[in-house]
Amino acid sequence: MYPRQFEYVAAGSIEEAVGVLAANPGAKVMSGGMSLIPMMKLRLLSPETVVDIGRVSGLDAIEDKGDYISVGALVRHGAVATSAVIGEHATALGQAASWTGDPQVRNRGTLCGALAHADLAADTPAAALALGMTMVAQGPNGTREIAASDFFVDSLMSALSPDEILVEARIPKRGGGSAYDKLGRRGGHSDYAVAGVASWVAMSDGVVTDCAIGITGVGTKPTLAVGAMEALRGQGPDGIAAAADRALEGITVLEDLYGSEAYKAHLAKVYTRRSLEQAVAAAS
Amino acid sequence: MTITMSQVGGIVRRKEDPALIQGRGVYVDDIKLNGELTVAFVRSPFARARIRSVDTSAALAIPGVRAVYTIDDVRSLGPLLAQIPIGKLRPLLADGVVNHVGEAVAMVVAQDRYQAEDAAEAVLVEYDQLPASVGLKFSATDEVKIHDDLESNILHTWVSHDWWPGVFELEDYRPAIAAAKERDDVVIVSQEMVNQRLIPVAIEPRAVLADWSHGYDRVTLYTSSQIPHAVSGAIAKTFGLPVNAVHVIAPEVGGGFGCKLNVYPDEILVCFASHQLEAPVRWTETRREAGYSTIHGRGWIGTATITGTKDGEILGYELDAMADMGAYSQNLTVAIPVLGLYAASGQYNIPVEWTVKCVTTNTQTTDAYRGAGRPEAAYYLERAIDMYAAEIGMHPGDVRKKNYFKKEDFPATTPIGLTMDSGDYITTLDKLLIDADYAGLKEMQAQARSEGRYIGVGLSSYVEVCGFGPSILAEFGFGWDGYGLPTSFSGSGLVRINPDGSATVFIGTGPSGQGHETTWAQIVSDRLGIGMERIRVAHGDTSDAPYGIGTFGSRSAAVDGTATYEAAEKVRSKAADLVAHMLEASAEDIRFADGGAHVVGAPGHTVTWAEIAEVAYKPHKGPEGIEAGLEAHAMFSPGNATWPFGSNIAVVEVDVETGNVDILRYVAMDDCGNVINPMIVDGQLHGGIAQGIGQALFEEAVYDPDGNLLSTSLVDYPLPTATDLPMFELDRTVTLTDVNPLGVKGIGEAGTVGSAQTIVNAVVDALAPLGVKHIDMPLRPKKVWQAIQDAQEA
Numbered sequence A: 001m002y003p004r005q006f007e008y009v010a011a012g013s014i015e016e017a018v019g020v021l022a023a024n025p026g027a028k029v030m031s032g033g034m035s036l037i038p039m040m041k042l043r044l045l046s047p048e049t050v051v052d053i054g055r056v057s058g059l060d061a062i063e064d065k066g067d068y069i070s071v072g073a074l075v076r077h078g079a080v081a082t083s084a085v086i087g088e089h090a091t092a093l094g095q096a097a098s099w100t101g102d103p104q105v106r107n108r109g110t111l112c113g114a115l116a117h118a119d120l121a122a123d124t125p126a127a128a129l130a131l132g133m134t135m136v137a138q139g140p141n142g143t144r145e146i147a148a149s150d151f152f153v154d155s156l157m158s159a160l161s162p163d164e165i166l167v168e169a170r171i172p173k174r175g176g177g178s179a180y181d182k183l184g185r186r187g188g189h190s191d192y193a194v195a196g197v198a199s200w201v202a203m204s205d206g207v208v209t210d211c212a213i214g215i216t217g218v219g220t221k222p223t224l225a226v227g228a229m230e231a232l233r234g235q236g237p238d239g240i241a242a243a244a245d246r247a248l249e250g251i252t253v254l255e256d257l258y259g260s261e262a263y264k265a266h267l268a269k270v271y272t273r274r275s276l277e278q279a280v281a282a283a284s
Numbered sequence B: 001m002t003i004t005m006s007q008v009g010g011i012v013r014r015k016e017d018p019a020l021i022q023g024r025g026v027y028v029d030d031i032k033l034n035g036e037l038t039v040a041f042v043r044s045p046f047a048r049a050r051i052r053s054v055d056t057s058a059a060l061a062i063p064g065v066r067a068v069y070t071i072d073d074v075r076s077l078g079p080l081l082a083q084i085p086i087g088k089l090r091p092l093l094a095d096g097v098v099n100h101v102g103e104a105v106a107m108v109v110a111q112d113r114y115q116a117e118d119a120a121e122a123v124l125v126e127y128d129q130l131p132a133s134v135g136l137k138f139s140a141t142d143e144v145k146i147h148d149d150l151e152s153n154i155l156h157t158w159v160s161h162d163w164w165p166g167v168f169e170l171e172d173y174r175p176a177i178a179a180a181k182e183r184d185d186v187v188i189v190s191q192e193m194v195n196q197r198l199i200p201v202a203i204e205p206r207a208v209l210a211d212w213s214h215g216y217d218r219v220t221l222y223t224s225s226q227i228p229h230a231v232s233g234a235i236a237k238t239f240g241l242p243v244n245a246v247h248v249i250a251p252e253v254g255g256g257f258g259c260k261l262n263v264y265p266d267e268i269l270v271c272f273a274s275h276q277l278e279a280p281v282r283w284t285e286t287r288r289e290a291g292y293s294t295i296h297g298r299g300w301i302g303t304a305t306i307t308g309t310k311d312g313e314i315l316g317y318e319l320d321a322m323a324d325m326g327a328y329s330q331n332l333t334v335a336i337p338v339l340g341l342y343a344a345s346g347q348y349n350i351p352v353e354w355t356v357k358c359v360t361t362n363t364q365t366t367d368a369y370r371g372a373g374r375p376e377a378a379y380y381l382e383r384a385i386d387m388y389a390a391e392i393g394m395h396p397g398d399v400r401k402k403n404y405f406k407k408e409d410f411p412a413t414t415p416i417g418l419t420m421d422s423g424d425y426i427t428t429l430d431k432l433l434i435d436a437d438y439a440g441l442k443e444m445q446a447q448a449r450s451e452g453r454y455i456g457v458g459l460s461s462y463v464e465v466c467g468f469g470p471s472i473l474a475e476f477g478f479g480w481d482g483y484g485l486p487t488s489f490s491g492s493g494l495v496r497i498n499p500d501g502s503a504t505v506f507i508g509t510g511p512s513g514q515g516h517e518t519t520w521a522q523i524v525s526d527r528l529g530i531g532m533e534r535i536r537v538a539h540g541d542t543s544d545a546p547y548g549i550g551t552f553g554s555r556s557a558a559v560d561g562t563a564t565y566e567a568a569e570k571v572r573s574k575a576a577d578l579v580a581h582m583l584e585a586s587a588e589d590i591r592f593a594d595g596g597a598h599v600v601g602a603p604g605h606t607v608t609w610a611e612i613a614e615v616a617y618k619p620h621k622g623p624e625g626i627e628a629g630l631e632a633h634a635m636f637s638p639g640n641a642t643w644p645f646g647s648n649i650a651v652v653e654v655d656v657e658t659g660n661v662d663i664l665r666y667v668a669m670d671d672c673g674n675v676i677n678p679m680i681v682d683g684q685l686h687g688g689i690a691q692g693i694g695q696a697l698f699e700e701a702v703y704d705p706d707g708n709l710l711s712t713s714l715v716d717y718p719l720p721t722a723t724d725l726p727m728f729e730l731d732r733t734v735t736l737t738d739v740n741p742l743g744v745k746g747i748g749e750a751g752t753v754g755s756a757q758t759i760v761n762a763v764v765d766a767l768a769p770l771g772v773k774h775i776d777m778p779l780r781p782k783k784v785w786q787a788i789q790d791a792q793e794a
């Protein structure tokens, strides 16, 4: 649990941090350090430079911007979990944040850090997918926006390039209702997801007009369940079970200590159904 | 014999807590010495390999590195000492071969840990990988024999009717059980069950710091240990020193659970390095290393069989098991199943036949982990009884009661020849059934089932043989003879009244969170009337603590607590003479209370402890000819172990769609005899039950077939946390023991011994309508779900 030697830079601004990343290939940005530091201690990752953005001011606000909610780079899981505006417009994200780790982790770990880390069993990425969030990345050439559906590339790999920093996550206010449900590794909602599913639905006259479903834990990366989404559009609540049966289209299920392929595939369907039922109830 | 106690029995807040909860406790890693060096180990990536070469040159070139040691430097100091030298003893560093992943091959000493870790990575070890033997069933075939100099991977076989030849003449129950099986009015239930391997995970990993003084020919070792005196013996024997040249200090110890009841190679190696390099040398285990460098526990597979009549009379209980010893034998490794044997028959008056094979495998060594054999024993027995009850359609409580030893049977002899002095099992079970409202729970279960919900009610009973124990056990190998200290399980206490009237109590135990400072102060305060705040309890430092064997096996209060009580009695007797002189009364009439003493019937006629102490230390003020000072030491050697017992009920709900288990209620009814501090007893139960639930639902040390440990971090070794557990509902009965004058029996392991099978019984009860008969622990949702699928297909 002792990292290799590294340089530590406490950045005063995002521009400075991006500059350090650009000048030092292999450098890593640190927000809450909840994933980065354990990986360095286990020597799974040994960056020569760590750029800490934890002291940059002005990045820790959750703001209602009218048609979207802005979550700054240093907003912690705990703040997301207790935010009223997120609870109202992005229930699934609030739930995912509240079931992430324990209070210590939620008080240090950031939403943007978790998204950038792109762990295949992390909770909040499922909500980011279902809610159609947009990631704002800042690099040497300015900022760009990346849709959540393009953001999770592979296990522990996001669409950010090495010299980009995720400075903001935006949640569009699309109406409807959303919910996240999961089975954690210690059972119930405890710990990383063995299977976790976030659903968002928009309803009109008892029919689902639009929806999005993000699944985490079962495959190589947090993924949109496009088959189930397609199946549900235009259906009423009684279409949920059939839609849930298509939850795994496009997902390669991985076995691990917490579940066989068959079991995790089964869970993905169960939690797709459960989260859809809750989202539909919230939207109705 | 019972004694009346005023302090004892009261909820007294723990004296040790203010420091601990404010982060002001001092652990080994908080102690800093000038000029310290620090250690990192080079560990084997293979479960079994021959070491072709070790090249340390690149490591030695790293700045700050002072030395790199291999077995060639320390061979003469090894192998590691053990109590029962059956199996392969552990070399201090790998000697030509490695036998488990993580085995230490070389030791780097550097100025700081970062340099040491870098240097450890730079040590080049060439290995020739060999086939590994992992998994009990495979290892027992000897297809891959692990140690060239041993005949078989099966190191020893314990057979219950012949477990200590020459000492016990026991009935061989096999013919009787075989005959019973032939009867046509019997049912036979039999099930193979795994009691999985666990990693102890003390919150404070192990830590050592050695300071060899060439000036004084003496070594001081700070170590996070439950057995400081034993460690001093082992170090002394290893280096050929008298034990008084080895000063061992166990400061605060952040949890032990048996894993710090071993002498480890690193404790010897840091002393060696400190001697060589003439500097203090430290090593602190990391969480990841703990899976490699500290013992594991449990790791059994066995088939339990009950033969009984259709109306609930058990005619025979058999267990045919294998226990995983890991690669090397350490302190008690091969003896752990014997501790299980002590509890093999639980609360029951039934014929028992046990066979346990001790099998070596290419994995980390196993040894004592909270309960040490007794949780395994209780698990197999109580699961089997539940299956039997289900098979004959009888109330699981009634089956148990029918086969219990009855109150009038005590003292009762167990099938392996031990004497249980006291017990009143039916009273305790009945009280539990009422407290938990068992009948109401079964109604609720029926109601829930009709709504498609799966609720289960699990019951189990246990006996926790503990309070070790009778001196004779030392001859079995349970003394510290192997550590060069021919001793037994005696306990000791020394009570000193200081000249200012305060008291210092020196004890021979090695607590790791059990609250001895409070409990022992209560015992002394009770005898002497000195306020709790004026009593300091010192432990863990071998240069001032009286000799004691340490803290394990739920023994400290029953044995060392009694010794302290007896030492306080001696002090009281002498103090009574002093006070009699001071107050011109008769010694029999002196009573101690409220910070001083008075004459019975004349409460105004008092002296304070400061006044008594002054007379004690100024003998010219005391009675003619009295020896100056006021202190006494006592040792206590119990005539028997103690036999706490109890029964537990768990209520669970299973989500049959996902396999998730939710514990709705956990009710425990324990009988540990007299209770010195109810809050501490409850605390021990809370932790113990949590650990049992951890085994039932979450924890498992997983090795792949090549011997890689897959669960080395807490990400892959889930522990129960407060949010995963229900509020425990605790109550007790008090059946006294006369093994010691305090009437106390022990509570440290009871929660763990009693809980895992209670949970499994509950889950299986919940799923009975689906045809599920057994699920192996840990009952992670995936396994529960799979069991449901399998039962549905069958």
Ligand SMILES: Cc1cc2nc3c(=O)[nH]c(=O)nc-3n(C[C@H](O)[C@H](O)[C@H](O)COP(=O)(O)OP(=O)(O)OC[C@H]3O[C@@H](n4cnc5c(N)ncnc54)[C@H](O)[C@@H]3O)c2cc1C
Pocket: A028, A029, A030, A031, A032, A033, A034, A035, A036, A037, A073, A099, A100, A101, A102, A105, A108, A109, A110, A111, A112, A113, A114, A116, A117, A121, A122, A123, A124, A160, A164, A165, A166, A167, A190, A191, A192, A193
């Ligand atoms: C004990 C424990 C339990 C946990 N349990 C859960 C759980 O149940 N569910 C769950 O989903 N997660 C869980 N986690 C993971 C936790 O959510 C993440 O560790 C945390 O959110 C990561 O955020 P951070 O700010 O600490 O990121 P850091 O650790 O600082 O960084 C993580 C990675 O992201 C990169 N990074 C960080 N911020 C940015 C940024 N702004 N732009 C670009 N790259 C960035 C870093 O370079 C690094 O590679 C747990 C973690 C711990 C330690």
